[in-house]
């Protein structure tokens with residue numbers, strides 16, 4: 001199990017989650033992208049520690065976890081109106097499966113609240129659980145460009 005977790009951490013695709021931000025005209029779309037960027041940034045702090053790129057720091061990890069939890073709570077509400085933009089990667093399936101979309105957003109909220117970042121091994125496990133919720137939602141609801 002530990003081995004699997006470390007493999008998942010090594011391949012954690014945060015770096016490839018490119019931002020499509022620039023040139024977005026619809027402010028509602030920009031807002032939800034900003035929330036997602038905030039999610040990426042806070043989880044990135046945790047991922048860097050998990051990978052040993054930065055030294056483990058429980059206080060910094062806890063701040064990042066709290067930022068992640070706050071941003072996660074804004075995720076689903078920011079998609080409530082069906083807004084679009086040429087730059088958006090959001091798929092229409094979001095709004096035809098709204099209940100499932102919000103359930104997946106809720107999984108991230110739960111993962112961010114349940115994360116134990118008080119030690120490096122616990123933080124690594126927490127990263128894997130949170131990371132799975134990103135993938136679970138991007139796969140059906142975010143267009144690959």
Ligand code: HEC
Nearest residue numbers: 017019020021033036040088089090104105108134137142
């Ligand atoms: C409930 C669904 C959902 C969850 C959970 C989710 N995302 Fe997203 N994410 C999306 C959708 C939909 C888009 C595309 C938004 C758009 O382009 O309008 C997106 C876009 C992004 C973007 C690109 C933002 C931009 O500026 O273009 C990043 C980065 C991102 N997500 C990171 C993450 C990370 C990291 C996690 C997990 C910690 C996560 N997301 C969890 C649905 C989700």
